[in-house]
Amino acid sequence: MDTRLRRFSTNGMTKFLAFAIVVLALAAVVVQIQYAEYINGNVESLIVDNYIDSEEFYYGQVQNSLFRVSRAIEEGEELEGTSDCIYFAADKEKTFGNTIWSEREYYEQYDQTFYYLEDGEWQAGKNTNPLTYNPGIDDTEAMAYVAFTDEYMAEKQVEWEANRAVLKPLALRIAASVSLALLLIAYLIWATGRKPDDRELHMAKIDSVYSDVLLALFLPAIGAWVVSIGEFAFLRNRLFDGLGMNEVFSMALAGGATVVAVTVCGVLLLSLVRKLKAGKLLKHSLIFVAFAASYDFFKSLFDGRRFKGNTHTQSLFKRQWAFIVASAAMVFLTFVFLFSGVVPLMALPPILEILIIYWFIKGNNKTFVEINKGFDDSLGERMKAERMKIALVTNVSHDLKTPLTSMVSYVDLLSKEDDLPDSARDYVQILSEKTNRLKNIVSDLFDLAKSTSGDISMEMEKIDIKKLIEQTIGDMSDEIEKSGLKMKTKLPENQVMIFSDGKKLYRVFQNIIDNALKYSLEGSRVFVELEEADGFAVATVKNTASYEIDYTADEMLQRFSRGDKSRSTEGSGLGLSIAESFTKVCGGNMKVIVDGDLFKVSVSFQMDE
Amino acid sequence: MDKAGILVVDDDREIAGAIEKLLESEGFQVQKAYDGKEALEALVSGGIQLILMDVMMPRLDGLSATLKIRESRNIPIIILSAKSEDSDKILGLSMGADDYVTKPFNPDELVARVKSQLRRYMLLGDMGNGSKANQIAIGGLLLDLDAKQLTVDGEPVHLTAKEFQILEFLMKHAGMVFSAEKIYERVWKEKPYSVENTVMVHIRRIREKIEINPKEPNYLKVVWGIGYKIEKI
Numbered sequence: 001m002d003t004r005l006r007r008f009s010t011n012g013m014t015k016f017l018a019f020a021i022v023v024l025a026l027a028a029v030v031v032q033i034q035y036a037e038y039i040n041g042n043v044e045s046l047i048v049d050n051y052i053d054s055e056e057f058y059y060g061q062v063q064n065s066l067f068r069v070s071r072a073i074e075e076g077e078e079l080e081g082t083s084d085c086i087y088f089a090a091d092k093e094k095t096f097g098n099t100i101w102s103e104r105e106y107y108e109q110y111d112q113t114f115y116y117l118e119d120g121e122w123q124a125g126k127n128t129n130p131l132t133y134n135p136g137i138d139d140t141e142a143m144a145y146v147a148f149t150d151e152y153m154a155e156k157q158v159e160w161e162a163n164r165a166v167l168k169p170l171a172l173r174i175a176a177s178v179s180l181a182l183l184l185i186a187y188l189i190w191a192t193g194r195k196p197d198d199r200e201l202h203m204a205k206i207d208s209v210y211s212d213v214l215l216a217l218f219l220p221a222i223g224a225w226v227v228s229i230g231e232f233a234f235l236r237n238r239l240f241d242g243l244g245m246n247e248v249f250s251m252a253l254a255g256g257a258t259v260v261a262v263t264v265c266g267v268l269l270l271s272l273v274r275k276l277k278a279g280k281l282l283k284h285s286l287i288f289v290a291f292a293a294s295y296d297f298f299k300s301l302f303d304g305r306r307f308k309g310n311t312h313t314q315s316l317f318k319r320q321w322a323f324i325v326a327s328a329a330m331v332f333l334t335f336v337f338l339f340s341g342v343v344p345l346m347a348l349p350p351i352l353e354i355l356i357i358y359w360f361i362k363g364n365n366k367t368f369v370e371i372n373k374g375f376d377d378s379l380g381e382r383m384k385a386e387r388m389k390i391a392l393v394t395n396v397s398h399d400l401k402t403p404l405t406s407m408v409s410y411v412d413l414l415s416k417e418d419d420l421p422d423s424a425r426d427y428v429q430i431l432s433e434k435t436n437r438l439k440n441i442v443s444d445l446f447d448l449a450k451s452t453s454g455d456i457s458m459e460m461e462k463i464d465i466k467k468l469i470e471q472t473i474g475d476m477s478d479e480i481e482k483s484g485l486k487m488k489t490k491l492p493e494n495q496v497m498i499f500s501d502g503k504k505l506y507r508v509f510q511n512i513i514d515n516a517l518k519y520s521l522e523g524s525r526v527f528v529e530l531e532e533a534d535g536f537a538v539a540t541v542k543n544t545a546s547y548e549i550d551y552t553a554d555e556m557l558q559r560f561s562r563g564d565k566s567r568s569t570e571g572s573g574l575g576l577s578i579a580e581s582f583t584k585v586c587g588g589n590m591k592v593i594v595d596g597d598l599f600k601v602s603v604s605f606q607m608d609e
Numbered sequence: 610m611d612k613a614g615i616l617v618v619d620d621d622r623e624i625a626g627a628i629e630k631l632l633e634s635e636g637f638q639v640q641k642a643y644d645g646k647e648a649l650e651a652l653v654s655g656g657i658q659l660i661l662m663d664v665m666m667p668r669l670d671g672l673s674a675t676l677k678i679r680e681s682r683n684i685p686i687i688i689l690s691a692k693s694e695d696s697d698k699i700l701g702l703s704m705g706a707d708d709y710v711t712k713p714f715n716p717d718e719l720v721a722r723v724k725s726q727l728r729r730y731m732l733l734g735d736m737g738n739g740s741k742a743n744q745i746a747i748g749g750l751l752l753d754l755d756a757k758q759l760t761v762d763g764e765p766v767h768l769t770a771k772e773f774q775i776l777e778f779l780m781k782h783a784g785m786v787f788s789a790e791k792i793y794e795r796v797w798k799e800k801p802y803s804v805e806n807t808v809m810v811h812i813r814r815i816r817e818k819i820e821i822n823p824k825e826p827n828y829l830k831v832v833w834g835i836g837y838k839i840e841k842i
Contacts, residue, residue, distance in 0.1 A: 398665070401691035402621055405713040409627030412716040416634065439713050443693065457696055463834025467789070467805055471831055474809025502833030 009187070010194040018184045018191075019266060025181040027258040030229070031251050032174050038247045041167040051160035052112060052153060053129065061085065065146050066115060066122050067135045072096050073117075073142045084152055089117070089144035107145035113153060117144040188266075193274040201278055206271045211285035214268050221268070225261035229254055302326070302356055303363030312371050316364065323360045327353060386453045393449035400442045407435045444574040447507075451581040458585065462608055463502045464495040465537050466530055472509040473528065476517075483517040485543075490529040496537045498605040500586045508582045508590075509539070511575040512601050516543040519599070532607065540602040549599065553592040576601070613727055614638045614656040618648040618671065619663040619689065624712075628661060628689075631716050632723065645669025649677060657684065659727055661719075664690040664701070672704050679705035685726040689714065708827075721821045725749055728762035745780045748842040750819060750828055752780055761819050771796060772815050775808075776839075779829070784841035786832045812837055 008014055036043070048054045065085040073089050073096070088097035088107065095102065108114050114125030120140045124130050125147075193201045206214075232253040275281040282288055300306040301322040307315035330349040337345040414420075415428045450456045473480070473487060480487050516526045520543040527542040557580050576592065579601075583590040588605040615637045619625040622643065629639040640657065642648040644666045651657070660678070664671040675686050685708075688701040693711040701709045708722050729749045745752040749762040757773060759766045768776065774796040779787065789808035790801040797804075812831065816823040828840055 398691045401712045402624070405691070406621070406623040406627060408713040409624065409631065409716055413627060413630050413634075435713075446693070457694070461835075465834060467836075468834035470789075470805035471809050471833060474806045475813060475831070477806070477810055477813070500834070502835065506831075506833040 007196040010191055010196045012195075015188060015191055018188055022181045022184045022188070022266065023259050023262045025177040025184075026262045027255045029174050029177045029181070030258040031255045032170055032177070034251050034254055036167060036170055038251075039166060041170070042163055043167065043171075045160050045164040046167055046171055051156045054160070057156070058129070058132075061148065062113075062115070062131075063133060063135070066131075069096075069117070069144050069146055070122075070135045070137050073139065073144065074137055085146050085148050087144060087146040089142070091139055091142040104145055107147040110147040110150060113148040115146040117142060185266075188270060189273050192270045193277055201274070203274055203278065204271065206267065207274055207278075209271070210289065211272060211275055211281050212287050214271055217268055218265060221261050221264040225257055228257040232257065299359050302359035304367055305363075312367055312374075316367060319360065319363060323356065326356050330356070386455075389449065390453045390455045393446060393453070397442065397446045397449075404435065404439060404442060407431075408439065411435055441574070444578060448574050448578050448581055451504075451578070451585050454585065456585055458501045459503065460499055460501055460587075462497055462499055463505070465498050465500075465505070465539065465605065466491050466494075466496045468502060468505055469509060469528060469530060469539060472506055472513065475506075476510065476513055479514070479517055483520070484523060485517060485520050486525045488525050488527045490527070492530060492532060496530060496532060497608045498537055498588075499608040500588065500605060504582045504586050505588075508579045508586070508603060509541075511579040512541045512603070515575050515579075515601075516541055516599070519546055520544060521546045521597070535607050535609075536604045537607050538602055538604040540600060542598060542600045545597045545599050549594050549597065553594050557592055579603075612636065612638055613658040614640065615723065616640050616642060616648060616651055616657045616660045618642045618645070618660060618666070618674070620644055620666040621663070624663075628719070631720065635720055635724075637723075645671060645674030645677075648674050652678065652682070652684075658730065659723060660684060660686045661723070662686055662688050662706070664688060664692060664697075672701065675701075675704045675706050685730050687722060687726060689719075715822075718822050725762045725821060728764070732763050745777075747780055747783055747839060748828060750780065752777060759819070766818050768815065768818065772811060772818075775811055776815055776819075776829075779837065779839040783839045786836045786838045788836040792837065808837070 042056055044054050044056055051057050061084055065087065069087050069089050073091055076094065086099045086107070088099065088102050089095065090102070099106075101107070104116070107116075108125065111125050111127040114128050115131070116123055116125070117137070120138060120142070121136045122131055122134050193203065195202050232250045272281065275284060297306075302319060304315050304319055306322075307318045310318065330353040333349040334346055337343065337349070411428060411431045415425070415432060420428070469489075469491065473489065513526070513528070520526055524544040527540070529540045529542075531538050531540075557576055580590045583603050586605075588603055590601065590603045593600040593602070615632055617625050617628045617632070617639055618641075619628070620643050625641045625643070629641060632639050638656070640651050642651045646669045648660065648662070649669070652660075662671040662675055666674075669677075671688060671690070675688070678684065678686065686706045687708040687710055688706045689710050689712060690697065690701065691712045698709045698711075707726055710719055710722060732749075743754040745754070751760045751763075753759070754777065759768055759773065759776065775792060778792060778795050789805045792808050793799065793801040793804040809831075812829060813823070816826050816829050819828055820826045828842070830838055830840055832838060
């Protein structure tokens with residue numbers, strides 16, 4: 001039952017009908033009031049039973065008559081115009097009256113409507129309603145009697161009751177129309193936005209208009225109605241009371257205008273009601289939205305949202321500018337208010353400034369947190385990637401070495417077979433060479449991966465780099481001799497102490513010199529020098545390339561890049577990469593310089609003194 | 610020394626097989642085990658004079674097996690591992706292994722190391738641990754100061770006079786590091802001037818004579834940037 005009632009009450013048709021009834025009822029009210037006006041109906045007759053007690057009689061007849069009589073005595077002549085009373089008035093010189101009677105008893109017989117002038121003051125008769133206003137005169141000698149005849153009062157009373165008979169149903173109808181309209185308006189306020197199918201609040205198209213615009217639209221609607229009612233209501237024939245062509249026409253126009261006005265106002269009102277129900281009456285207003293937008297715009301200048309597309313540092317820089325400019329503007333405004341004498345307004349800029357400082361600091365903090373987070377994240381990512389790399393390298397290294405061990409072993413066994421044909425022996429020889437090279441590459445790759453990932457155990461101590469270079473050259477003397485190159489050394493007399501890992505540094509120089517031996521022009525010289533410069537020990541190995549160097553120093557250091565692109569010679573091609581990586585973990589710095597055919601590798605370490 | 614029994618322990622059957630062939634061709638008797646547990650079992654039956662032990666194996670790994678064996682036996686153990694870090698080697702040797710060979714190994718070097726360990730094991734059995742007066746023994750090195758004679762694992766090795774003097778000096782102070790200048794002063798009895806290369810070349814020569822793999826010496830080591838020493842074994 002409840003749901004059925006709800007279904008009916010939220011039905012669109014029901015609502016439309018209710019709305020139409022409200023419109024018609026209100027139009028009817030207007031028209032009926034107009035009609036009452038046209039028939040000169042006095043509303044007082046509905047409340048006051050007897051004409052004699054009415055204000056119509058008191059103000060319209062009594063007061064008027066007493067005033068006229070008073071004036072007549074003072075002016076010495078009767079006033080023009082009419083009055084429905086009978087009276088007699090006299091002073092020392094003259095008498096007035098509109099009856100033949102001058103005796104008080106005559107007038108006093110109408111004891112409910114008898115008034116007399118005594119000592120310059122008007123008095124009401126014994127049974128007469130008292131006076132509220134006394135238009136008395138200065139002449140205390142003057143006397144007067146005023147009364148309304150019973151016949152007159154009876155006639156008026158009949159008229160009074162006839163008027164009431166006409167007005168009473170009219171008033172009831174108006175009251176009924178108004179109550180119906182109010183009831184339905186209450187219903188519509190409840191029902192608007194609801195639909196039978198769900199419990200959601202449904203907005204209409206007009207609800208997208210801002211609240212304050214809707215509110216403002218009431219003004220022209222009501223204004224136009226008032227103006228048109230004013231126009232139409234006076235289209236009447238004043239010569240007689242009642243309805244003529246003019247009056248009916250004017251009533252139709254007024255009714256029409258009311259229909260239009262009520263429809264427009266009703267639509268506006270219901271829209272506002274829906275917005276109120278949705279809780280966005282204030283939020284969805286032009287003033288609020290405009291204020292919020294400008295507030296947000298200014299805020300975004302300082303808290304960084306305005307500069308979202310920029311990098312963090314750019315954003316901070318721009319915000320700083322916005323902050324400085326705004327702060328300067330606030331100071332300027334304060335002085336403007338001070339000198340223009342609008343002293344109370346001086347409080348405004350400091351308050352705004354506090355707001356700006358708050359936004360600025362909060363936004364900055366947020367950015368700093370973001371920068372830190374980004375930094376930590378990337379650091380964490382890198383650490384993770386490196387750890388994964390190490391794990392991968394360790395696993396891959398083991399997985400490569402195990403089959404390689406079998407290969408090396410079986411190739412060796414094969415080479416020891418006695419009854420191999422010569423061709424097979426050649427093949428085995430090649431296999432042997434290649435497996436050995438593979439062995440070197442895997443070993444070098446492993447070393448490189450470990451050192452670049454930083455996962456390498458170091459034994460740092462104070463060592464003499466000069467001695468280390470000499471030892472390395474001594475260690476490699478066989479290879480140097482075999483290469484046919486001349487090794488020229490230029491080393492300082494004294495020891496050059498640095499803090500490093502000797503074993504790894506030996507690998508560094510071994511690889512650099514090895515590289516020089518492999519790729520030098522036949523019969524040329526290789527220069528090995530050590531210098532002390534600005535607290536740094538700089539070791540340099542220079543050689544003349546046996547080929548045209550057609551790539552840059554950087555490419556030279558790239559893993560696997562090789563002096564000869566054909567890659568036919570033995571070696572892993574990782575020598576210089578390992579040297580550079582090891583130099584780094586040993587705390588030094590390695591540079592490769594290519595100048596024509598001159599190839600120069602320099603390794604520098606801070607001296608330890 | 611011939612027909613010495615060798616236990617090869619490796620979970621990779623091909624590698625174990627290859628080592629078996631290699632050692633058999635050198636006249637050894639080879640037994641195989643595929644993990645640490647099998648190795649311990651094989652050892653019980655006896656007839657084994659040396660063990661080649663892989664590290665990463667199922668059930669019982671090589672290092673644990675080595676530790677277990679060392680509880681009761683001092684039979685030579687050579688660890689064979691794909692792990693090539695210095696720290697791995699130090700760990701292996703500290704577990705009681707006598708030598709450490711990284712995979713992939715050079716077959717000839719492996720054979721040489723096996724022979725070296727076996728000889729040393731046998732010799733120790735012959736002469737006990739005592740060296741005579743005027744003899745210095747370090748690992749497989751035995752320097753006879755009277756005869757001016759060096760033997761490595763029992764094999765005589767010919768050294769020049771300077772080489773002998775250098776070795777004598779270093780072996781007398783085993784474990785200590787000496788600079789080239791110091792060595793030169795003591796051996797050449799001259800004021801050292803730019804002698805690094807001279808000493809280094811001698812050191813290298815000696816290494817070639819006493820080390821199985823001169824690139825990875827067991828005895829005579831270069832302390833890069835500082836000097837030279839004989840490892841105290």
